[in-house]
Structure formats: C-alpha cells, structure tokens
Amino acid sequence: MTLSTQDKKSLEEIHKLFLEIEKSWAHEASVAGESPKLSSLKAKILELKNSENPDVSRLADLRKHLTPEMTLKHFVSFGIPVERLLHKNLQDDDFLIVENDKEAAPEERLPLVFVLDNIRSAFNVGSIFRTAECLGAEKIYLCGYTPNPTQWKVEKTAMGTQEYLSWEESPRLLECLEELKDEGYRIVALETAASAVDLYEPFEVEATAFVLGNERFGLDPEILKVIDEVRIVPLRGRKNSLNVGVTAAIAGFEWMRQWRQKK
Template structure:
C-alpha cells in the first residue's frame, strides 16, 4: 500500500488512522522480507508525519527505528488495541526467520472428518507442515485450500502440505487402508487408549472429527484404534487444532532423530 501526500491528506481523519493501522498489520505479515519491510516502514513514517498535528503525538512512536518485529510490535500493539485492532490468531508469525533447511516429511496422514471451521482447517495445515506430515485428506464439507479463510490461516503452508479431497470420510479411510496404513481416531469415548500409553505404527493416519459432533460411530468402527488425550479438567474437550498438535507431538516422537 502506497499513498501520495496529496491523497493521504485528502482522507478524513478516520480513514487516515485506518490506513496507518492497516500498514501496521501488513508489516507483521511481511516482516521477514527485508525489501517489503523497508518500503512499508518508510510508508508508515510518511503517513504518520502527514497526520493532523493533534494526532501526531499518539502515533509518533511508529516513526522510530525498529531492530526487530518484537520492537515494532511493542510500539504498535497499544495503538492497535486503542483502536480495537487486536491481533487475531492467524496474524501471528514466528519472530525468528523460518528454517532454511529442506522440509522433511514423515509417513503420517490426517483425515479431517467434516470440520466446520475453515479457520481450524488452516490452523491444522500449519501444524501438519511443522510436523512434516505426508498428506491431509479433507472430507465432506471440510473446507479446502481454495477457501480464502483456509489460505489466510494456513499462511502459505497449504502449498507445502499435500492434500486430497474426498466426498465421504469412509472413502478416505478405505483409500488408506488399501495401502495398509493403520487408522487411528482421536476421540473422547469410553475405552479409548491414552495417547501417552500408545506406541504407533511406523506409518499411520489420524482421524480428527467435527468440532461439535465428533467422529460418528460408523467411522470409529473403521478405525484400528481409538485414542484420547488425557484431561484433568471439567470441560472434556479441546479445540480440534489444539488437539491435533498435542496428539501429533506425542505420536510422532519416534520420528525425531
């Protein structure tokens, strides 16, 4: 985003503030790209200095020199909060540069069984990429990476993790069973085996169910094992993205060299 002084000063005050807040949020997304970062910091500097004099003291901190994203965020977050622009989960980035090593995959699959939330799907793509999973099988009305919300939350990882769509979850399970891949289901049902007490096969698939309804009984029957995350609290459930991260951490320990 780039504005001339004439165009920016022609905006009303609310629009000027909105432009500055948008630049702040955009900077967080592109911080690792040095060229884009410098361009946007320069643009931010200009826009702040073009503000009416009565607003300048509130925003002048944004014209400082920032050595890191942490430093910038320390200055920007109070302003974003004041104008009700708090960061959302899908906005967060790692503060250090992403690893330069080649991504390694492990023979582990996820089956997403009719997940309602595109946000959760995008989050799971990020988790799958971090753990180096081989493929995600998206089933039923689970959103695919063609969905804008999935793309926004996945933050590019939807291009790094292989995925395939199935109209029916049972077809996805059958597809993997033909390859003799064991199927595990993550569900809080009586008789489920705690993941920390279970030794997985060298290759396996994990079914994650609908956020509200869980995994239906006929899909549980198709699984070779039903696993659960031991919980101590009263609320016997976790967000599906959080659950997938916990389960994958525990089940993929044997792949860590």
C-alpha cells in the same frame, strides 16, 4: 467514546502503515536515516492531535518515540494502542514471521496422515494444514463438507503450507479409511469415547492415520466401529475436549516424539 468516521479512517491508515513497516522491517532498518514510510506514519500520527476524541488525540505523542534507532519490539509496542482503539483482533497470519522459512522440503516425510471429516471451521482446517506441514506429515484427506485450501479462509490460516503438503478431497470418510487400511495405515480416531486409550501410551506401528471429526458432533458411531483404536488427550479441567486444531497438534507431535525414539 465512539470513534468519528474521520478518526476511524485516520486510525485505519495508521494501522495499515504500522503493519507494512513491521512486515518489511529488515528492509526498512537497512535504510540510512528515516524511511519514507516511517516519515508518512509520523505525519499521520501528528494529525491525530486535532481529534475531539481525547483517546485519539493523545496518540499524537507516539510520534516522538518513532525513531530510526528503535527496535522492532519497541516499534510494535507503539502500534498496540491504535489496534485497541480499532478493536483489532489479530491472528497468526497477521503477524510478521521474523525468521525465514526453510527452502528445502524435509528429506523424509513422516508416515503420518490426517483425515478431517466434516470439519466446519476453515480456521481449524488451515491450522491443521500448518501443523501437518511443520511436522513433515505425508498428506491430509478432506472428507464430507470439510473446506479445502482453495477457500481463502483456509488458505490464509494455512499460511502457504498447502503449497508444500499433499492433500486430497475424499467425499466419503468410510471409503477413505478403507483405502488407507489397504495401504497399511493404522487408523486412529482422536475422540472422547469411553473406550479411548491415553494418547501418551505407545503407538504400535509407524504408519498412522489420525482421524478428526466435526467440532461439535465428533465422528459417527459406525465410523468408530471400523477404526483400529481411539485415542484421547488426557485432560484435568472441567471441559472434556480441546479445539480440534489443538488436538491435532498435540497428537501429531506426541506421535512424532515416539517415532523419533524408535529411530
């Protein structure tokens, strides 16, 4: 049954309150008794009983379960039916991160950089920023038309990590790679090429630049001629490649695992 304009408006207001309370849970839970936001949420949920849509009106019963004694896990579960009626597709950046981030930067950055060439998806770029910062990588280079963190979709998915990680726009990939070579980096393409080496084989040197190309077309053939080696994530399924953000994460953490073993 299609939602009426009023039902949709009411559910959107309820969903917004659910997210606000979730993100301020530590504060809300410290308030003695029932907080004003929780009271407001319960009042709005009670109003749903007047809806002509049975899928909406039955949500009014959620009100009786929302008590000051409930846990965060229970609270979130009561919001799920509202999300589903609104067809919300939440991503990582919409969720509460319970544990506080570290205040200090890593004492030692890994001698690892990521070079992104013509990555079209802002979501993928933001995801790689988050991965690189969590790894303690040195830097990200953005080549071609790869979007940078000033674009809100990248910024949103990066979840603030762009503030802690060095990045630089380098329009021409070839020039970027040549400069990295001069600085002592081994250039490793993450690509499904016939000559690719299994990712889990030992890496020869510490300073490494992982190069990732366009999600659909990969890296240009002339670029593959100037890199030091090609690595591939071994797969067992029918598909021959992974999402570029997932590939960056797997490669980065395998590289870090080997680097730690050498220490």
